[in-house]
Amino acid sequence: MARKQGSHAGITGPKVQDAALRLFAQHGYAAVSMRQIAAEVGVQAGALYNYTADKQSLLFDLLRGNMTELIDALDAAALTGTPLARLDAFTRFHIRFHLPRRDTVFLSYMELRNLTDENFAQIAELRRAYEDRLEDILHDGVASGDFTVPDCRVATLGLIALLTGITNWYRPGGRLTAAEIEANYCTLVCQSVGARLA
Amino acid sequence: MARKQGSHAGITGPKVQDAALRLFAQHGYAAVSMRQIAAEVGVQAGALYNYTADKQSLLFDLLRGNMTELIDALDAAALTGTPLARLDAFTRFHIRFHLPRRDTVFLSYMELRNLTDENFAQIAELRRAYEDRLEDILHDGVASGDFTVPDCRVATLGLIALLTGITNWYRPGGRLTAAEIEANYCTLVCQSVGARLA
Numbered sequence: 554m555a556r557k558q559g560s561h562a563g564i565t566g567p568k569v570q571d572a573a574l575r576l577f578a579q580h581g582y583a584a585v586s587m588r589q590i591a592a593e594v595g596v597q598a599g600a601l602y603n604y605t606a607d608k609q610s611l612l613f614d615l616l617r618g619n620m621t622e623l624i625d626a627l628d629a630a631a632l633t634g635t636p637l638a639r640l641d642a643f644t645r646f647h648i649r650f651h652l653p654r655r656d657t658v659f660l661s662y663m664e665l666r667n668l669t670d671e672n673f674a675q676i677a678e679l680r681r682a683y684e685d686r687l688e689d690i691l692h693d694g695v696a697s698g699d700f701t702v703p704d705c706r707v708a709t710l711g712l713i714a715l716l717t718g719i720t721n722w723y724r725p726g727g728r729l730t731a732a733e734i735e736a737n738y739c740t741l742v743c744q745s746v747g748a749r750l751a
Numbered sequence: 752m753a754r755k756q757g758s759h760a761g762i763t764g765p766k767v768q769d770a771a772l773r774l775f776a777q778h779g780y781a782a783v784s785m786r787q788i789a790a791e792v793g794v795q796a797g798a799l800y801n802y803t804a805d806k807q808s809l810l811f812d813l814l815r816g817n818m819t820e821l822i823d824a825l826d827a828a829a830l831t832g833t834p835l836a837r838l839d840a841f842t843r844f845h846i847r848f849h850l851p852r853r854d855t856v857f858l859s860y861m862e863l864r865n866l867t868d869e870n871f872a873q874i875a876e877l878r879r880a881y882e883d884r885l886e887d888i889l890h891d892g893v894a895s896g897d898f899t900v901p902d903c904r905v906a907t908l909g910l911i912a913l914l915t916g917i918t919n920w921y922r923p924g925g926r927l928t929a930a931e932i933e934a935n936y937c938t939l940v941c942q943s944v945g946a947r948l949a
Contacts, residue, residue: 579864580781581779581780581861582779583778583779583781584779584781584782659861662860662861663779663857666777701938702938702939703934703935704927704931704935706926707932707935707939708935710916710919711913711916711939712913712939714912714915714916714919715909715910715912718908718909718911718916719908719912721860721908722908728904729902729905733902734905736901737902737906738909740899740900740901741900741906741909741910741943741944742943744942744945745940745942745943746942747942
């Protein structure tokens with residue numbers, strides 16, 4: 554008896570995404586074929602097209618899915634309090650979100666070059682929306698006199714690079730726990746904007 | 752008359768490196784063939800092996816060459832003065848070195864996965880040697896009471912990610928000049944370690 558397309562797609566769709574993420578991160582988007590992704594999932598190459606239009610759509614869906622999940626999670630966290638409290642909370646949020654998503658972070662930097670112009674523009678817009686949330690915190694801190702930041706846009710881009718860079722070197726079981734690293738980065742970030750720490 | 756191997760290699764060697772760098776950065780190491788590199792240089796595929804043993808050697812030579820050039824340039828700069836003066840000078844040095852080397856920075860992060868274990872270990876050792884020079888400045892600043900840094904190793908990795916991240920977004924002719932961006936980053940970096948700025 555043929556399986557229903559609906560339930561089949563519901564299980565296999567995420568498997569396709571996971572396989573594509575793993576293979577793209579390991580070998581690079583350009584070097585991975587739809588046939589390899591199908592083999593990794595355990596379906597026929599032709600069957601893959603039930604779940605995705607093409608390889609470009611797979612890459613775009615991975616990057617867009619990551620950005621919308623990130624923005625939704627930040628908005629759900631609803632950071633409140635003084636600019637310093639919000640900056641501290643943003644720092645912890647960003648680290649906690651990205652630390653377990655090393656492959657996705659890697660892909661988000663490395664494979665932007667392989668997005669079509671239209672898809673790139675959409676990802677860039679989502680990134681900007683996320684960055685703007687940090688930039689708002691910095692502007693508020695400057696306005697309240699708590700922060701000293703010559704250019705909030707530059708500081709935003711710098712701090713996001715600082716924080717996301719953790720995924721390049723952090724390994725579970727290393728010298729410091731994730732909580733210790735988080736505390737270290739909170740000090741760095743809050744001091745970087747000239748805040749006086751207690 | 753056959754051209755002399757020596758002079759030929761002297762001109763073509765750097766061309767091979769340039770072509771490999773450009774193609775690896777654009778398409779990814781795994782997706783680029785020696786044949787494509789030869790075509791980009793304008794030599795026969797077989798002739799490429801006069802200049803390099805294989806594709807792995809090309810990648811390794813690019814990454815190692817970049818790291819030794821970086822360390823030599825920093826040591827030649829011979830930063831002196833207070834820890835704060837040295838940190839400010841290091842920040843400017845790092846930005847000036849990396850800003851014109853966008854493709855190399857990209858490759859240095861993205862293609863580490865494609866180095867053999869032995870080659871990776873050598874690049875990691877060179878990176879560590881460079882990072883140690885910044886870490887020494889931070890330790891000196893903590894010892895002199897000028898800096899407040901809970902963990903100098905974590906701060907080092909964070910600050911290098913912060914600074915190198917500029918290559919992800921900087922474009923000549925943008926809103927800010929390279930000098931203005933440099934000044935912004937100096938403020939961020941020096942404040943991040945808790946230094947009191949004038």
